[in-house]
Amino acid sequence: MTSTSARPSQNVMRPEKDRFLARENPFEEMMSRFDDAAQRLGLEPNLYRILRTPEKQIIVACPVMRDNGEVEVYTGYRVIYNTSRGPAKGGIRFDMNVTLDEVKALAAWMTWKCAVVNLPFGGAKGGVICDPASMSNTEIERLTRRYTTGIIETLGPDSDVPAPDVNTNERVMAWVMDTYSMHKRHTVTAVVTGKPVAMGGSLGRREATGRGCMFVTREALKKLGRSAQGTRVAVQGFGNVGSIAAELMAKQGMTIVAVSDKSGGIYNPKGLDLAEVLAHVKANKVLQGYKGAEAITNEELLTLDCDVLVPAALENVITEENAPHIKARIICEGANGPTTAEADKILNDKGIFVIPDILANAGGVTVSYFEWVQDRGGYFWDEETVNQRLERIMVNSFDEVTAMAEKHKVDNRIGAYMLSIDRVAAVHRLRGMYA
Numbered sequence: 001m002t003s004t005s006a007r008p009s010q011n012v013m014r015p016e017k018d019r020f021l022a023r024e025n026p027f028e029e030m031m032s033r034f035d036d037a038a039q040r041l042g043l044e045p046n047l048y049r050i051l052r053t054p055e056k057q058i059i060v061a062c063p064v065m066r067d068n069g070e071v072e073v074y075t076g077y078r079v080i081y082n083t084s085r086g087p088a089k090g091g092i093r094f095d096m097n098v099t100l101d102e103v104k105a106l107a108a109w110m111t112w113k114c115a116v117v118n119l120p121f122g123g124a125k126g127g128v129i130c131d132p133a134s135m136s137n138t139e140i141e142r143l144t145r146r147y148t149t150g151i152i153e154t155l156g157p158d159s160d161v162p163a164p165d166v167n168t169n170e171r172v173m174a175w176v177m178d179t180y181s182m183h184k185r186h187t188v189t190a191v192v193t194g195k196p197v198a199m200g201g202s203l204g205r206r207e208a209t210g211r212g213c214m215f216v217t218r219e220a221l222k223k224l225g226r227s228a229q230g231t232r233v234a235v236q237g238f239g240n241v242g243s244i245a246a247e248l249m250a251k252q253g254m255t256i257v258a259v260s261d262k263s264g265g266i267y268n269p270k271g272l273d274l275a276e277v278l279a280h281v282k283a284n285k286v287l288q289g290y291k292g293a294e295a296i297t298n299e300e301l302l303t304l305d306c307d308v309l310v311p312a313a314l315e316n317v318i319t320e321e322n323a324p325h326i327k328a329r330i331i332c333e334g335a336n337g338p339t340t341a342e343a344d345k346i347l348n349d350k351g352i353f354v355i356p357d358i359l360a361n362a363g364g365v366t367v368s369y370f371e372w373v374q375d376r377g378g379y380f381w382d383e384e385t386v387n388q389r390l391e392r393i394m395v396n397s398f399d400e401v402t403a404m405a406e407k408h409k410v411d412n413r414i415g416a417y418m419l420s421i422d423r424v425a426a427v428h429r430l431r432g433m434y435a
């Protein structure tokens, strides 16, 4: 941050009277944290205006022939939030709840997340309003291809690189890559990440987010002078992020005392046998019915007597109602946005060490970056190399976020936002203002 930057005047920042918007609008909710960090950084008003506005918002109609011969027209969005540091990076979700405001919020979030781990990427997000559960595979394929074609001008390894998100997966990414490549008349693997390993995906990508959570939790324990041995961990969400974080934390010597999924939670103060729990989930799809532990609710899991809490399922689960009762010393936010702004204040007052989502779950986008690098180089790394490089980035980023938080006497979340906004702003200043 240069010392010449002027503190933005009050009338440039969002007026106090508009703060109620944050509750109504996911973009304003996300930007309330941006505003706080920008103000503390003394971001100059011109840059503040630029960084508070998405670069590009695309709305496309996606006509799709249903299997019964009827054409349905779906609405798709792609928001490119900021590309000052490099190509835009961000997932595509297929969901009935997709809105332009949500896509804008998630695109901004990707901008800060990529910057906090210092990847040479900007931020983007895409979404299509649809109910994939009611669609056949061929309908989802046609929708993916039509949506990809709709946003094709923005896509490209140098401009905009999507990835999987809610209800999209490596199969969908393969169709995006194929559609883009057909239009370009040659195969372009680096246009998406999260692809199957057989067609340019990266080893270690599937485990990367949970592995990143383990690295930053391990660093937090070290910082607080605690040993991994005997540290009791509760994990909400036993999907990709939660189950892998739990397994890898257990390998570090931590004791996983509780896990949960949408069917409820299980608790054993002496520690769960994760191999047995995973076998149960493999056979039954859900945790419910597991016999080797006490059944608890998702709400009870959050306030259990434990040392580390890992929310790795949904947004807004840690609220002003339950935050006063949380006993964990460390919260590692595997999920995106698990803590409300009101709860943040309570956690901070209680002295809970929060590893904020834009840092804690950045392992996924970091290995997506490795995938893009490998595709562009046409040379693929072994899994050990991927994991070592991921570890280096996560540990450095943890140190940088906590140093920023300590320097400015703010919590880790605002520290993470300050670090990332400062990095994006610095590039804008160097590039100069084309205004």
Ligand code: NAD
Pocket: 209, 236, 237, 238, 239, 240, 241, 242, 260, 261, 262, 263, 298, 312, 313, 314, 315, 334, 335, 336, 361, 362, 364, 365
């Ligand atoms: P997933 O679908 O693999 O797993 C989600 C888990 O949450 C499942 O166990 C599901 O049963 C559980 N769940 C769903 N509803 C629940 C509820 N009401 N209460 C409790 N548990 C519930 O998803 P994932 O990929 O593990 O993602 C989890 C979170 O992490 C999301 O917020 C996602 O945005 C975030 N995230 C994921 C990645 C990634 O690489 N997968 C990267 C960054 C952030």
